[in-house]
Amino acid sequence: xxxxxxxxIVLTVALYIEEIDNxxxxxxxPLAAKSHYTLGNSLMRGLAEAGHDVTMMxxxxxxxxxxxxxxxxxxxxxxxEFYEATMKKxxxxxxxxxxxxxxxxxxxxxxxxxxxxxxxxxxxxxDFSNSNETFDVVIVEQIACEALKxxxxxxxxxxxxxxxxxxxxKVNYVMGNPTMVSFSPLIDTDFSNDMTLAQRIRNLxxxxxxxAEYKYLWLPFLDDLIQRYHxxxxxxxxxxxxxxxxxxxxxxxxxxxxxxxxxxVPIGGFHVEKAKRLPEDLENFLNLxxxxxxxxxxxxxVRAENLPTHKKLVLLKTFGNLKQxxxxxxxxxxxDDLPANVKTSKWFxxxxxxxxxxxxxxxxxxxxxxxTESISNGxxxxxxxxxxxxxxxxxxxxxxxxxxxxxxxxxxxxxxKLTSMIEELLHNSTFKEKAMEKSRIFHDREIDPLKKxxxxxxxxxxxxxxxxxxxxxxxxxWYQFYSLDVLFVILTCTVLLLAFLYGIxxxxxxxxxxxxxxxxxxxxxxxxxxxxxxxxxxRH
Numbered sequence: 001x002x003x004x005x006x007x008x009i010v011l012t013v014a015l016y017i018e019e020i021d022n023x024x025x026x027x028x029x030p031l032a033a034k035s036h037y038t039l040g041n042s043l044m045r046g047l048a049e050a051g052h053d054v055t056m057m058x059x060x061x062x063x064x065x066x067x068x069x070x071x072x073x074x075x076x077x078x079x080x081e082f083y084e085a086t087m088k089k090x091x092x093x094x095x096x097x098x099x100x101x102x103x104x105x106x107x108x109x110x111x112x113x114x115x116x117x118x119x120x121x122x123x124x125x126x127d128f129s130n131s132n133e134t135f136d137v138v139i140v141e142q143i144a145c146e147a148l149k150x151x152x153x154x155x156x157x158x159x160x161x162x163x164x165x166x167x168x169x170k171v172n173y174v175m176g177n178p179t180m181v182s183f184s185p186l187i188d189t190d191f192s193n194d195m196t197l198a199q200r201i202r203n204l205x206x207x208x209x210x211x212a213e214y215k216y217l218w219l220p221f222l223d224d225l226i227q228r229y230h231x232x233x234x235x236x237x238x239x240x241x242x243x244x245x246x247x248x249x250x251x252x253x254x255x256x257x258x259x260x261x262x263x264x265v266p267i268g269g270f271h272v273e274k275a276k277r278l279p280e281d282l283e284n285f286l287n288l289x290x291x292x293x294x295x296x297x298x299x300x301x302v303r304a305e306n307l308p309t310h311k312k313l314v315l316l317k318t319f320g321n322l323k324q325x326x327x328x329x330x331x332x333x334x335x336d337d338l339p340a341n342v343k344t345s346k347w348f349x350x351x352x353x354x355x356x357x358x359x360x361x362x363x364x365x366x367x368x369x370x371x372t373e374s375i376s377n378g379x380x381x382x383x384x385x386x387x388x389x390x391x392x393x394x395x396x397x398x399x400x401x402x403x404x405x406x407x408x409x410x411x412x413x414x415x416x417k418l419t420s421m422i423e424e425l426l427h428n429s430t431f432k433e434k435a436m437e438k439s440r441i442f443h444d445r446e447i448d449p450l451k452k453x454x455x456x457x458x459x460x461x462x463x464x465x466x467x468x469x470x471x472x473x474x475x476x477x478w479y480q481f482y483s484l485d486v487l488f489v490i491l492t493c494t495v496l497l498l499a500f501l502y503g504i505x506x507x508x509x510x511x512x513x514x515x516x517x518x519x520x521x522x523x524x525x526x527x528x529x530x531x532x533x534x535x536x537x538x539r540h
Contacts, residue, residue, distance in 0.1 A: 023136040032083035034300035042271035112144040120229040166250035176473030190391035253442035263469035270449035275355035292360035297329035305332025366390035378439035380431040402434040
């Protein structure tokens with residue numbers, strides 16, 4: 001091969017790599033909750049650091065520069081403030097509001113409708129939509145944002161979804177992935193994977209209800225919503241299933257293993273970075289805790305100052321009577337009569353804090369990010385779920401043996417109960433051993449999860465949507481997907497065959513009876529004739 005051909009090949013490969021490295025990627029992460037933004041921002045920054053031209057549409061602004069590529073913010077102004085105001089109006093401390101009832105699905109849809117309409121109407125989004133920009137990939141957060149999948153079509157891009165939880169039912173519907181109803185509880189229940197018969201019945205009914213409502217009520221509504229703001233757009237039914245890839249925030253160390261089709265890729269824990277050095281005052285507090293430290297945080301949605309007074313008193317008395325020092329993420333006004341061993345702050349570097357060897361226990365609401373960061377560092381947990389998916393997460397903590405849980409709404413939520421559970425977690429080494437086992441599984445991977453996410457998004461770009469990864473199941477109706485039509489035909493044929501055989505048996509029975517009756521009647525006639533003959537002989 002001469003030098004010119006070698007040079008041509010080298011330049012072609014270099015240009016191909018350069019094209020992939022400088023792909024234009026749009027991320028749409030409109031949920032204002034800090035945990036959702038943390039995930040979206042981590043993913044988009046990872047893509048920018050990999051050399052891509054990234055645009056992030058979200059309620060928050062990240063002004064930190066990236067080393068490679070570019071990172072541009074389109075800020076959904078007013079969304080964070082609206083979210084804060086909405087959460088103040090709601091009462092997340094009332095279990096009935098966030099219960100796993102059928103009514104929950106309606107509440108969820110009403111809330112997400114307002115969100116999506118506000119996005120379509122937002123001036124920054126309108127201006128951005130009217131630009132002549134195009135993208136190679138549009139990444140949309142799956143939860144509460146289904147109508148925003150339209151923007152992939154609008155910007156002539158391949159559609160990638162990001163799920164902040166595992167491969168839940170709505171993801172499975174879109175990707176043709178089987179939903180294992182028998183051991184996968186619906187995300188808003190408080191069931192474990194080892195469900196009772198009654199729970200499996202309820203779980204199946206909830207799944208069936210959700211699927212019917214999603215397909216026959218929710219998708220048509222979203223179709224109308226998109227047409228209202230973007231007339232002439234493709235049908236929502238086409239948009240919804242035109243997905244190249246789904247990245248799910250799950251891993252076998254966090255959630256139970258489930259079957260996944262090739263274009264659903266788990267990247268759980270991708271936001272967890274190598275621990276950084278703690279601020280000096282915090283480092284000293286942890287180092288000087290001879291009996292260890294308990295870290296307490298109820299996440300970004302629930303503000304500690306808004307906890308019901310009697311529950312706050314239970315927590316303060318419980319922590320005040322422990323030998324351990326307490327670090328409590330506390331938003332709002334200062335606490336009156338704060339126990340001497342308790343230190344509060346509006347914010348702690350949670351991922352770095354949990355990596356400190358003196359942190360012996362994490363008291364948490366059970367959010368998925370908290371579970372992930374605790375598992376990453378092998379810290380046992382006391383899960384106190386309050387709302388949403390926290391209940392099913394808390395069940396996983398107990399089932400897998402690296403912690404205990406008690407619902408915030410439990411009637412037994414008391415100083416005595418909490419103290420007993422905390423002492424059990426601190427002094428029973430089994431919990432720490434299980435947590436460390438989980439941590440080893442979490443870190444034992446073939447590739448860093450963020451690099452894995454970047455690879456698969458680049459894979460979609462390289463292979464122009466990676467249509468070859470899609471399973472044929474997405475083209476089937478639900479009754480075909482589950483072979484219900486086949487079962488119906490088999491059962492129908494079986495019933496007809498049984499009916500036919502039953503008819504034959506009945507007919508044969510009647511014929512047999514008629515034959516027997518004929519034989520009996522013939523025998524009677526013969527006997528009668530024989531008697532007449534005998535009588536004649538006697539007379540002769």
